[in-house]
Amino acid sequence: MARAELETTAAEPRTPLNRDRVLAAAVELADREGVDGLSMRRLSAELGVVPMAIYKHVANKDELLDGMIDLVVAEIDPPRTDTDWKTAVRERILSARRMLLRHPWASRVMESRTRPTMTVMAYMDSMIAMFIAGGFSIDLIHHVMHAMGSRLMGFTQELFNDQSDPDNPIQPAMLEAMGATYPSIYQLWQAVSHDDASIVGPGCDDQFEFEFALDLMLDGIDRLKEQGPP
């Protein structure tokens, strides 16, 4: 009776937990509530289960986060093999960026990880392979991988990493006053907000800025490659 009641209130056939269900729920929760809203307790509640149940499927929270990274990194498109290295690399990185826009928490979590997971290793491996196929020297690839850094995963670390929340939209008076203390920032802001098509908004097209920086790097890399090993 108590059993029946429980089942009725639960209203679920009680599909058993497993690692994949846990990870998928964690990703979904992080997508919805942000990474700060992801606690083992919230996640367990989401799964209709007691907190400690999760620990039968992941060793601890760090492993949970690693698993989540694996899941989303696997979403990145495989490399094209029908073009030159530059467009292949470019498109792959833009695919990574698209993944990151779907999962805004992912960049932050990846930054916090100390050792790469197997999926991330595989991603890097195939990225290196693209450069090798493109005819780069191993040494140059090494430096390039360092130089690209987080851009390989589709994000750049900005100094201020999120634009203002929409409920207090940088009132212009404040910016005007700012002109006195930070004249150069002010000058830049003014120019940006004027030549931009959209009057309102942050004034920066993030996608454009990302591609600008990416192409700047790719062109520089290309030049280094052409001028050769000596």
Next chain:
Amino acid sequence: MARAELETTAAEPRTPLNRDRVLAAAVELADREGVDGLSMRRLSAELGVVPMAIYKHVANKDELLDGMIDLVVAEIDPPRTDTDWKTAVRERILSARRMLLRHPWASRVMESRTRPTMTVMAYMDSMIAMFIAGGFSIDLIHHVMHAMGSRLMGFTQELFNDQSDPDNPIQPAMLEAMGATYPSIYQLWQAVSHDDASIVGPGCDDQFEFEFALDLMLDGIDRLKEQGPP
């Protein structure tokens, strides 16, 4: 009596707390124990004071972290005015990097901040001013600031951000086995560890890699500037 005892055991003349002392102690603690070891409670213990005492001088932990950032950003050398823009920018960024090596926690904390503090704003302002003085168009400066991202503060976000701890130094057997699953990474690792002067060690000269990437960007930027606004 109890009073006297307390004062003797404390053995301090009890210099009163103030914001600067709190921030300095927090920076010192973070330098020594890492950012994870920095809690309001640990910090208060360090200051010989009860946890809540700190809250008379900073509003909350976020403000504490902001204050710490201000403190260390102020350590970055002011811009030189006796050279061309490129070496001036280059040297300033390398100064920022030196600061970051003194305070390894700083990059992580800066990443986590959502709005820049006044000191960071001032730093960015003077950085923009350097490009203006160098004859850049405002539009180009805007893109450049985005493209440089965290490099302006002296760090790049790597995919794996810390090298292996020294107590298990990447046993070569593991790497050998890795060759099967990640052939390209293996190939790169082999090349790097062979042509490097030091047999042991991480095999990467971080300072060299940083300067390589920095110069790659600066050269690219230079070229964009020279080819002009049209």
Next chain:
DNA sequence: CGAGCCGCGTGTACGGCGTACACTCGCCGG
């Protein structure tokens, strides 16, 4: 067919965290 194991899910508990809120107590101007 019965027993015992095994592994998923549970309950309870601990130590740490950030911080709200009400307090004491010493100093300093009126």
Next chain:
DNA sequence: CCGGCGAGTGTACGCCGTACACGCGGCTCG
């Protein structure tokens, strides 16, 4: 002298991650 004020205190709350012992249902094997 005294009243207020501000620095430092004490206690408490609600989170967090997770160690550890337990219940219990299903499967294996005698």
